[in-house]
Amino acid sequence: MRFTGIGLAAALVVAAMTPAAAMAAKKPEAPAGGVDAKARERGMAETPALVTAAGLACTVADARFIGEDKKAGQSFYEVACNPGLGGVLMAKTEAKPQFFTCLETSKPSADGKPNSLACKLPANGDPVQALAPLVAKSGAACTLEKARSIGSNNTNSFFEIACQGGSGYILQTSNPASPAGEVKANTCLAYEPGGNLSCELTDRAAQLAVVDTLAAGSGKNCAVKDKRYALSTTTANWFEVSCQDGKGYMLEQANDGKLARAIDCANASFVGGGCTLTDSSVAQTEQNNLYTNLATKAGFKCKVEKYGIMPSQRASQEIVELKCSDRPDGAVAVFDGAQNTFLNCAVSEAQGFRCSFTKKDVAYPKITADLKTLGKGDCVVSDSRAMDKRTADANYLEVACSDGLPGWVIGYAPMSDKPKEVLSCLQAENLGACKLPTNKRKK
Template sequence: MRPFITGLAATLALLALAPAAVSQGKKAEEISEKARTQGMAEAPAFAKAASVACNVTDARFIGKNADKKAKTTTSYYEIDCDQGVGFVLSAVEGGATTSFTCIEANTPGPDGKPSSLACKLPGNADPKSDFGPILAAAKVQCTPEAVRGIGQSATATYFEIACQGSPQGYVLKTSAPIDAAKPVEATDCMLYDGGQSNISCTLRTKEERLAIVDTLAAGAGNGCAVKERKYVGQSQSGSAFFEAACNDGKGYMYRVDAGQLTQTYECAKASGIMGGCTLTDAKEAMMEQNGLYTRLSKTAGFNCDVSKYAPFPGPAGKDIVEMACSNRPDGGVGVFGGPNDKPIVYDCARAPIAGYRCSFTKLDTNSYGPVTADLKAVGKASCAVSNARIIGKTAKGTTYMEVACADGLKGYVLEYTAELKPIEAIGCAFSGQCKLPGNT
């Protein structure tokens, strides 16, 4: 559901009628002592009435407007606060008081002319500089180069922020009235470039924002001369993902956390990352990679004709991938390093012992065959394993795995070395650590 936001242009066009009428025919003038005295006498109470969190340190009376049709009189004030942003207050006599930040009040009218409600107090001369606490509350590292008011809903105020020295920009969702002590959400402007919302960023173009991809490609050092750029999206953990298509036909996916490049994926290995690459045709590269992983798996003694794969996070210089096999019911997790490293493959039944969990392989009696064989190796030949779970590791580095049997009889607790060699099996009838169905 789209959030309802009152457009600033429409709102300020209405509010601007009053000061324009009051000042009509007068030249621009310095703030008079009278306006300040009246402002300091009257504005603090109206600020409180509008629920503005502000210790008023300076104020001025802007003007008053009588709406004969509505039979109302509205007074306007500007206030400067000891901390945070300044405001313009609109106080209806006998009615409600509303507030707008100086960023909003300074917005030109629909005709492009300067706002007659623009803030003029010295403390409000640079409203964007007052956004430091707001950005800190949003946990965003950004020095504002420009700030734009987007609009308000009944409970929220929205702003666009463009950052200095960076193509990045954010949409801030703050309370209404804005208060740094209340929750503040920051969303990357790129999330709004698809046109799916009535919110949009205009301080920079989409192309300017996507220039970050060139910076990421340079930082990755993979020799990519960027031809096309794409913002892929944001994960549930808050990581941002970008895609680059290179002049040489290759492509990459970049993961960014807290503004820093944290991981680079070749498109051939990124099919499971945020839907995979779309700017490059990775199918041919993936088929080549399937062949490479097939050869490495067989070198490791794991007979797998790789049909698809997905990467796990891993240290630099190592490929850690889950593999599905077209020639066997179970898959595996391959750990492949450089040419001098011995390839290792963990079958999916025992991969959790090494800290990996498969998603391609359905674990059942067939795929648990290697664990059934391990039971036989330690003298327990009557159990065909149908389920398993990791209990935990010991101080000496071994791992306990509980297994259930297909015949419904009680299973066992198997102890494994770090190299996945079975040491012994203890029946669940003699162990208090079993929890799988049929074992308790």
């Protein structure tokens, strides 16, 4: 059985998954011809206390006494709730009442005959749609078509649901099942067929059909060659597609069923170990060449050996860290139409981007030159850090000098590596205290 990292550890051992013991006991015969008036009267009188004792989030709207097994000391009641999930209560002297949803008690008996504990109250007439509040609580985008009870353990109940369009989920709820408790919906694709938890109401091919829809809406011009489910998180499902033209993508599907983003396989190594249907090393090489050409065209000569995508501020902007094989100083490249900027790895920290491929000390000669243009040519930069605060006009970099004398705070315009002002640590106190060892104010 395959589980995702979203809190299903409690489901690894699903013991006593159905009310089998209760169903195996001698069952009372239900009255013929629907709900008996006296049975309803007794049910309405006795179930409110049983509901409370069972810990159900249920306001009793209707109820009936089903019958009793005197030898076993068990009594059975059907209850309809508004709000709450309807089902059957099994009461036993000096024991906490047990509750089973109508979906559970609707299962035929072992001999194939109708279950004598099947729900009959009008409000419980559609046990599948009764799960709708649970589905809504889970956040899954699902219009219910079919459902079945898988069973329960001491803490959780499990249901399979099939949705319009072919998708399917396993619902994990509290036990007793209630919309008032925590509800999780996990795609059927996360479970291997045949396990304790697996789906039977939908097939994997139908569930994967959504990938074609996601790919068509990605804007990637991908004629899908192959596809697979990759993994799930608490907020999304991930799918890989390979395309007829040799490219491949990871598609992120949000919990509402819509496409959140499509990521080239070259940049998708963080998703479950990356693409397996596409040779991502080839894609990485192609992207290296692309960024080499873009950087050279923008005036930053760099044979890109490695790159990393960074968060951007708007859709038209792409921010990428570049590692160069032909120069020691990498850069954070900001590609934004005609406004392309290359931030060295010291200034980039002040701008909110930390390099991971290149050490920032490689950029110190450039920062030393920046100080010289601002009239502070007697300082050779030996260390740097981003100041704690910034202004609307500038981001600030604290620097230390190699001679051990107090250093400076340099202001750079947002998303720029061009220095605009230099301040002493005293002058920059409104930006936070200087913290480099040689710059700390002596007490």
